[in-house]
Amino acid sequence: MKNTFDENAERKAWMSLLAKAPEGRVAALLDAALTRPDFTWLRAPEIGSTMLRGRAGGTGAPFNIGEMTVTRCALTLPSGEVGHAYIQGRRKADAEAAALVDALMQGVHATAIRDAVLKPLETEQAGVKTARVQKTAATKVEFFTMARGED
Amino acid sequence: MYVAVKGGERAIESAHAWLAEERRGDKSVAELSIAQIREQLKLSVDRVMAEGSLYDPDLAALAIKQSRGDLIEAIFLIRAYRTTLPRFGVSEPMNTGAMECDRRISATFKDLPGGQVLGPTFDYTHRLLDFKLAADGEVPEAPTRDAALGDVPHVTEFLNQEGLIEEAPLDDTPPPDLTREPLEMPAERALRLQALTRADEGFTLGLAYSTQRGYGRNHAFVGELRIGTVAVEMDIPELGFTIEIGEITLTECETVNQFKGSKTEPPQFTRGYGLVFGQSERKAISMALVDRALRWEELGEDNVGAPAQDTEFVLYHADNIQATGFLEHIKLPHYVDFQSELELVRKLRREAGAGRYQEAAE
Numbered sequence: 173m174k175n176t177f178d179e180n181a182e183r184k185a186w187m188s189l190l191a192k193a194p195e196g197r198v199a200a201l202l203d204a205a206l207t208r209p210d211f212t213w214l215r216a217p218e219i220g221s222t223m224l225r226g227r228a229g230g231t232g233a234p235f236n237i238g239e240m241t242v243t244r245c246a247l248t249l250p251s252g253e254v255g256h257a258y259i260q261g262r263r264k265a266d267a268e269a270a271a272l273v274d275a276l277m278q279g280v281h282a283t284a285i286r287d288a289v290l291k292p293l294e295t296e297q298a299g300v301k302t303a304r305v306q307k308t309a310a311t312k313v314e315f316f317t318m319a320r321g322e323d
Numbered sequence: 324m325y326v327a328v329k330g331g332e333r334a335i336e337s338a339h340a341w342l343a344e345e346r347r348g349d350k351s352v353a354e355l356s357i358a359q360i361r362e363q364l365k366l367s368v369d370r371v372m373a374e375g376s377l378y379d380p381d382l383a384a385l386a387i388k389q390s391r392g393d394l395i396e397a398i399f400l401i402r403a404y405r406t407t408l409p410r411f412g413v414s415e416p417m418n419t420g421a422m423e424c425d426r427r428i429s430a431t432f433k434d435l436p437g438g439q440v441l442g443p444t445f446d447y448t449h450r451l452l453d454f455k456l457a458a459d460g461e462v463p464e465a466p467t468r469d470a471a472l473g474d475v476p477h478v479t480e481f482l483n484q485e486g487l488i489e490e491a492p493l494d495d496t497p498p499p500d501l502t503r504e505p506l507e508m509p510a511e512r513a514l515r516l517q518a519l520t521r522a523d524e525g526f527t528l529g530l531a532y533s534t535q536r537g538y539g540r541n542h543a544f545v546g547e548l549r550i551g552t553v554a555v556e557m558d559i560p561e562l563g564f565t566i567e568i569g570e571i572t573l574t575e576c577e578t579v580n581q582f583k584g585s586k587t588e589p590p591q592f593t594r595g596y597g598l599v600f601g602q603s604e605r606k607a608i609s610m611a612l613v614d615r616a617l618r619w620e621e622l623g624e625d626n627v628g629a630p631a632q633d634t635e636f637v638l639y640h641a642d643n644i645q646a647t648g649f650l651e652h653i654k655l656p657h658y659v660d661f662q663s664e665l666e667l668v669r670k671l672r673r674e675a676g677a678g679r680y681q682e683a684a685e
Contacts (some may be wrong), residue, residue: 224413228516230596233513238376239377241379246561309468312470
């Protein structure tokens with residue numbers, strides 16, 4: 173696991189980005205960028221669950237909190253690249269788009285896809301997060317101590 | 324025991340048709356959409372996800388619509404749906420220390436790295452009905468401030484240099500799963516936490532309150548309460564590495580409790596822990612208090628016989644779907660059961676001499 177971390181870091185990052193994209197967004201960006209290539213399903217989109225774990229005390233022994241719905245699929249392009257998707261929710265069309273992007277990112281279209289799909293997604297997600305952080309920051313308490321007169 | 328009886332088919336069909344009509348209500352009033360429920364009744368959605376044990380806001384919203392707002396019925400629908408899903412795997416334990424916090428407060432430490440952040444809270448509102456909400460839905464934009472929050476470490480982590488607070492050392496023992504194995508006693512902490520996080524909010528609140536009132540008192544402070552989003556990471560076997568597959572909202576509560584020490588532990592502050600799907604601080608605080616009360620044995624405390632210290636009592640009665648199922652089944656036909664009880668009472672009366680009772684009645 174540890175030694176594969178670096179060589180997969182880039183792919184991990186884009187797969188994570190695709191999984192967190194809002195409904196329909198990856199497909200819209202992908203279709204605006206290019207005509208979808210033909211592909212063959214290795215695993216047609218299917219809906220299932222993942223058991224989510226936390227840790228007692230935040231840092232201790234793991235325990236099960238509950239499940240989350242997940243959609244997954246895998247496909248292969250005629251040029252041989254294999255794309256996978258594991259995304260939160262019940263979203264077969266989104267899983268298909270994410271797997272296509274994953275496959276295309278491994279081939280000759282990588283640069284085009286990065287500019288047309290990944291970069292806008294990154295910007296949008298960062299924008300949403302910043303807006304939330306700014307609202308949060310406005311509710312931060314600034315304590316001040318009243319000077320108390322001592323006789 | 325109840326016995327199947329025939330003959331109700333037409334009545335049942337008509338009842339369900341009427342239910343559908345009543346669910347819709349007055350047709351001159353606009354119908355609720357799933358998106359409206361998801362966005363505007365978010366805390367109901369969060370409760371249904373937490374106790375339904377399945378994180379999916381759209382499904383929870385659908386369940387609330389279908390159940391006409393009866394949240395326990397909605398939780399039942401979610402639990403039933405959950406059982407139909409194939410399980411793809413388990414997540415890495417979520418790192419709540421890396422939470423992107425919407426809210427983070429501590430009742431014990433005023434000045435802490437990351438600060439006290441109120442977030443969208445009901446606290447400090449006047450609890451007066453706001454008739455503006457009945458008029459139109461226009462709300463002004465919330466104020467913003469250009470500031471990064473930076474790291475928001477857990478309070479207990481950085482304030483424990485003196486070792487006065489019990490630690491929660493890293494441990495990777497795979498936890499038991501009560502959705503796969505029947506809940507059995509004795510229940511270790513991981514199992515108790517799973518049962519508590521999906522437990523009925525009202526039951527958990529009542530038990531937690533009982534510990535505050537003296538039934539197994541353990542004097543809790545809210546060391547930290549945080550609400551925010553955490554990434555869900557899962558190892559993907561076909562890839563051979565871990566990716567983020569989504570992001571969820573969690574509420575986490577850590578209590579810091581007075582502890583005079585015991586035969587096995589030095590005097591120190593001990594901790595209770597609550598972690599719940601969605602935004603649900605009442606539930607998370609309640610969970611932390613009950614978790615702490617249930618830890619009496621491992622901390623070498625006395626069992627004072629309080630309900631919140633009784634693991635079996637707490638865990639076997641905390642699940643509102645189990646409770647509802649057993650409670651409501653008594654409304655189903657028990658004609659044969661009752662018939663035999665009736666015969667028994669008649670027989671007893673005959674044997675004891677009906678005259679005596681007659682006399683007493685007059």
